[in-house]
Amino acid sequence: MFTISEKHSAVVRTSELPSKADSCGAMLSVGRNCVKGEFMPRRTRQQRLALIAAAMLSVVCCAACDWSGYGYGYTNGQGMVLAPHDTISVYQLAHRLNMTVRSSSASRAVLSDSVNSVMMTAGPTARIYVNGSAIRHSSQIRPVGNILFVSPSAQSSIGVWLKHPVAEARPRYVRLGAGAETVSSSVGRAGSALGPVFIDAGHGGRDPGAISVNGVQEKTINLAVALQVAELLRERNVKVILTRSDDTFYELDERCVMSNRSIAAMFVSIHADSSTNIQARGCTVYVSRSASVGSTRLAEAISNSMASSGIISRGVHRADYRVLVGTTAPASLVELGFLSNWAEAAALTDRNYQRRLAEAIASGIVAELHRSAAAGLR
Ligand SMILES: [Zn+2]
Numbered sequence: 001m002f003t004i005s006e007k008h009s010a011v012v013r014t015s016e017l018p019s020k021a022d023s024c025g026a027m028l029s030v031g032r033n034c035v036k037g038e039f040m041p042r043r044t045r046q047q048r049l050a051l052i053a054a055a056m057l058s059v060v061c062c063a064a065c066d067w068s069g070y071g072y073g074y075t076n077g078q079g080m081v082l083a084p085h086d087t088i089s090v091y092q093l094a095h096r097l098n099m100t101v102r103s104s105s106a107s108r109a110v111l112s113d114s115v116n117s118v119m120m121t122a123g124p125t126a127r128i129y130v131n132g133s134a135i136r137h138s139s140q141i142r143p144v145g146n147i148l149f150v151s152p153s154a155q156s157s158i159g160v161w162l163k164h165p166v167a168e169a170r171p172r173y174v175r176l177g178a179g180a181e182t183v184s185s186s187v188g189r190a191g192s193a194l195g196p197v198f199i200d201a202g203h204g205g206r207d208p209g210a211i212s213v214n215g216v217q218e219k220t221i222n223l224a225v226a227l228q229v230a231e232l233l234r235e236r237n238v239k240v241i242l243t244r245s246d247d248t249f250y251e252l253d254e255r256c257v258m259s260n261r262s263i264a265a266m267f268v269s270i271h272a273d274s275s276t277n278i279q280a281r282g283c284t285v286y287v288s289r290s291a292s293v294g295s296t297r298l299a300e301a302i303s304n305s306m307a308s309s310g311i312i313s314r315g316v317h318r319a320d321y322r323v324l325v326g327t328t329a330p331a332s333l334v335e336l337g338f339l340s341n342w343a344e345a346a347a348l349t350d351r352n353y354q355r356r357l358a359e360a361i362a363s364g365i366v367a368e369l370h371r372s373a374a375a376g377l378r
Contacts, residue, residue, distance in 0.1 A: 080319065080320060080322065081144055081145060081147065081320045081321070081322050081325050081326075082144065082320065083147075083149045083289075083320060083325065084140075084144075084149065085289070086151065086152065086290075087140070087149040087150060087151060087152070087290065088149065088151075088152055088154075088290045089147050089148070089149055089288075089325040089326065090109040090111065090120070090147065090148045090149075090150065091104075091147070091256070091260065091325065091326055091327055091328045092288070092290055092292065092328075093111070093154055093155060093158075094111045094328050095292055095328045095329070095330070096155045096292065097111065097113075097118075097155060097158060097159060097162070098113065099111040099112060099113045099116070099118065100112060100113065100260070100263070100328065101260060101328060104146070104147065104148065105146055106122065106143035106145070106146045106147075106148070107121060107122050107123070107143065108120070108121050108122070108148075109148045115163045116130065116131055116162045116163055117130075117131055117132070118130050118131075118158055118162075120141050120148060120150065121141070122141045122142055122143050122148055123141075126139070126140065126141035126142075127141075128141070128154065128157065128158060130158055130161040130162065131161070131163070133161075135157060135158065135161050136157070137153070137154060137157035137158075138151070138153060138157070139151040139153050139154035139157060141154075145322075146253070147325065147326060152290070193237040193238065193239075194236075194237060194238040194239065194265075194366070194369045194370075194373065195233070195238045195239035195240065195264075195265050195266070195369070196238075196239040196240065196241050196262060196263075196264050196265060197233060197238055197239070197240055197241070197264065197265060197267075197365055197369070198240075198241045198242075198243070198258070198259040198262060198264035198266065198267045198268070198327075198329065199226050199229055199230050199233075199240055199241070199242050199243070199268055199270065200226070200242075200243040200255050200259070200267065200268065200269040200270065200323060201219070201222040201223040201225075201226035201227075201242070201243060201244055201270055202218065202219065202222045202269055202270055202271040202272075203217075203218055203219035203222060203249075203271075204219045204222075204223065204244050204246075204247055204248050204249045204250065205219075205247055205248050205249025205250075206249050207249050209222065209271065209272070210272060210273070210274035210339050210340075211274075211339065212272075212274075212339035212340070212348070212349070213278070213339065213340060213341070213342055213345050214342070214345050214346065214349070216339070216345065216348075216349050218271065218272045218274075218339060219247065220247075221272050221336065221339075221348050221349065221354070222270045222271055222272060222336075223244065223245075223246075223247070224351075224354050225270055225336060225357050225358050225361070226242065226270045227242075227245065228354060228355060228359075229268075229270070229358045229361050229362050229365075230242055230245075231358075232358055232359060232362035233362050233365060233366070236362070236366050238365070238366065238369065241258075241259075241262045241264060243255050243258060243259075252322040252323055252326070253322070253326060255269075255323055255326075256322070256323055256326030256327050259327045259328075259329060259331075260326075260327060260328050260329075263329075264327075264328075264329040265330075265369070266298055266329050266330050266331070266365060266368070266369070267323070267327045267329045267330070267331040267332075268302070268331070268332055268333075268334060268361065268365060269321070269323045269324075269331070269332075269333040269334070270333075270334050270336065270361070271333060271334065271335050271336070272335060272336045272337060272338075272339050272348060273336075273337065273338045273339065273340070274338060274339045274340040275338055275340045275341075276340070277340075278340050278341055278342070279341065280338050280340065280341060281312055281337060281338045281341045281343070281344045282311075282312035282313060282314040282337060282344075283303075283306045283311055283312060283313050283314060283335065283336055283337055283357070284314040284315070284316075284317055284334075284335040285300075285302050285303045285306075285313075285315070285316050285317070285332050285333070285334050285335075286299070286316070286317050286318065286319050286321060286324065286332060286333040286334075286335070287299045287316060287317075287318055287324060287331070287332050287333075288318065288319070288320050288321070288324040288325050288331070289318045289319070289320055290325075291318065291324070291331075292330055294330030294372070295324075295330040295331050295332060296316070297330075297368055297371070297372075298330050298331075298332050298364075298365070298368045299316045299332040300316055301364040301365070301367045301368040301371070302332060302334060302360070302361055302364030302365065302368075303315055303316050305360045305361070305363045305364035305367065306357075306360045306361075306364070308360075309356055309359065309360040309363075310356075311356065311357065311360055312337075321333050334361060336348060336357050337357075
């Protein structure tokens with residue numbers, strides 16, 4: 001189990017936090033010494049030797065991190081992207097511009113809609129081209145891992161050069177029925193009333209995720225709840241796409257690509273927590289640090305639904321999980337509860353409790369879909 005650096009995880013609204021930060025297997029492994037210095041009081045020789053050993057260990061830790069770009073952001077290959085504060089990923093930028101990411105690498109990204117194409121290149125001479133022409137901008141464009149991150153100002157810098165009207169690159173939350181014909185959405189017309197919603201059961205295959213105190217693998221619980229969420233959503237006429245419906249392993253980036261290609265209206269990843277504090281319990285919903293309004297509303301809807309279902313809710317937190325910054329759709333990650341807590345571990349393997357969790361998640365999603373649809377039709 002690892003620690004999330006406080007530097008990179010801000011609390012939006014929370015209840016009690018465990019003494020150590022928590023994580024499931026998709027989380028970050030970063031020693032604090034990797035990211036910030038700390039005040040060192042006078043110590044005994046033994047303590048100093050221990051600290052030197054710890055410092056050497058932290059160097060190993062940092063060496064294990066996938067440092068990239070310009071020395072201020074990195075990924076650790078376990079699910080968390082540590083991008084600079086006040087930046088957004090190209091996927092989040094695409095969402096704000098109502099565009100789709102056509103290609104993305106550590107050096108270049110291409111976004112497009114039906115009439116516009118935007119290319120950005122990273123490096124000391126970072127450039128942004130809109131429809132083939134370089135534009136003036138003051139945005140930083142820097143890679144973290146293989147994802148480019150830009151200043152939020154890039155949205156307005158690019159936006160003024162886009163041809164109008166910008167085509168609807170992705171479906172809006174559309175409810176068929178009266179007035180539906182006035183709403184443009186090929187997905188909506190294809191038959192499903194709402195969505196599609198992308199449900200991502202965390203881990204799978206060779207990646208078990210966290211292991212509960214009673215020996216159950218996180219991947220199994222994630223899948224059981226994800227399948228029930230999908231079933232409940234489909235019953236409510238919501239189109240659902242699953243990352244996996246069996247014990248299959250997919251890389252985090254593959255999950256992002258699947259969601260982005262499906263032009264999902266929402267992305268919800270399902271995990272279960274673990275902590276060194278065995279008292280820690282409750283459901284937590286995460287959004288990225290630079291989450292869109294849509295992502296935050298989705299997370300709050302799920303969190304509120306959990307709370308009103310009588311499930312312990314730890315509120316909405318911010319952390320840059322890779323699946324949250326690599327997806328274009330409004331995205332949140334749900335940690336169902338703590339596998340490190342005996343009572344909660346037992347509950348998480350109980351079919352009835354899993355159903356309660358699934359119903360709460362599905363209700364939150366549906367509430368946000370309807371709220372968004374109503375807002376879109378006004
Ligand atoms: Zn997990």
